[in-house]
Amino acid sequence: MALHFIVDTPEQLAGESVTLTGPEAHHAAAVRRVRVGEAVTLGDGVGTWVSGTVTSVAPKLVEISLDERRHIADENPRIVLVQALAKGDRDERAVEAATELGVSAIVPWQASRSVSRWDAGKVAKGVARWQSIAREASKQAHRAWVPVVSDPVTTAQLTARAGEVSIVVLEPSASDALTTLSLPKDRDVWLVVGPEGGITPEELATLANAGATLSRMGTTVLRTSTAGPAALAALSVVLGRW
Structure with missing residues (x-):
């Protein structure tokens, strides 16, 4: 299963690519050890779900090209x-x-x-x-x-x-x-x-x-x-x- 990451704001997932920085980049590069070409998924924590491919990895910066995008509804009842x-x-x-x-x-x-x-x-x-x-x-x-x-x-x-x-x-x-x-x-x-x-x-x-x-x-x-x-x-x- 692809690794999953969460961005800080929905706007980060609005374009064709996203750049992870700070703790999330460290988690991706140093802890999870993602590699260029690896498929990952990303979310904003409020229903947006995006698949992507890692294009660049550095200790404090990870770049991902975004592909398929969808919205997942919250459970009902909660x-x-x-x-x-x-x-x-x-x-x-x-x-x-x-x-x-x-x-x-x-x-x-x-x-x-x-x-x-x-x-x-x-x-x-x-x-x-x-x-x-x-x-x-x-x-x-x-x-x-x-x-x-x-x-x-x-x-x-x-x-x-x-x-x-x-x-x-x-x-x-x-x-x-x-x-x-x-x-x-x-x-x-x-x-x-x-x-x-x-x-x-x-x-x-x-x-x-x-x-x-x-x-x-x-x-x-x-x-x-x-x-x-x-x-x-x-x-x-x-x-x-x-």
């Missing part, structure tokens, strides 16, 4: 991962795997039991870090759409979206299995994953009262880094994407 902040790199691992598995967007959630805390000084850095992980995972997975990472939300902000989207809260004690849910086809699905200590009873009640559906997966309790990607895989089957 699946959004609402990932609770977690200690260590567990939330980052969830972001990476969820991106590879096709999530459309990622929303950090400051849950009550989140050990990690993004105060005002950490929000921009945290969002940028997750966005970088999503971008790199999108290249690995050859995705036409790079998931957008939003600013973190509180539980109140999360419940406020219940009238617009289908909120599914992953909860091991729930009676309904994820694969048995009947979800509207015209509303985005927001998968809510709690932190290491789980979602508090108060949070579960607040979400349920707002219209969220509590759902379980199997009989085991998954880590916060595993639950979201596992749910994405299950929903991909239910929605006929796999």
Whole structure:
């Protein structure tokens, strides 16, 4: 399979050729070791998909002649991962795997039991870090759409979206299995994953009262880094994407 690269702006793919510079050129030349004459694909992260051929390679500059061009629509309905902040790199691992598995967007959630805390000084850095992980995972997975990472939300902000989207809260004690849910086809699905200590009873009640559906997966309790990607895989089957 051809190597895939993502440019910074859609305008870069508007002409007959594109020049990769900076980190993307380094990644192409030094890490992936592309060669002149090699076929590659490029995207802008918002649906544009272009095939091309490498015409020149230097450590900080890679030139590609562009060929076939098409637009790939985003998934409908979109699946959004609402990932609770977690200690260590567990939330980052969830972001990476969820991106590879096709999530459309990622929303950090400051849950009550989140050990990690993004105060005002950490929000921009945290969002940028997750966005970088999503971008790199999108290249690995050859995705036409790079998931957008939003600013973190509180539980109140999360419940406020219940009238617009289908909120599914992953909860091991729930009676309904994820694969048995009947979800509207015209509303985005927001998968809510709690932190290491789980979602508090108060949070579960607040979400349920707002219209969220509590759902379980199997009989085991998954880590916060595993639950979201596992749910994405299950929903991909239910929605006929796999």
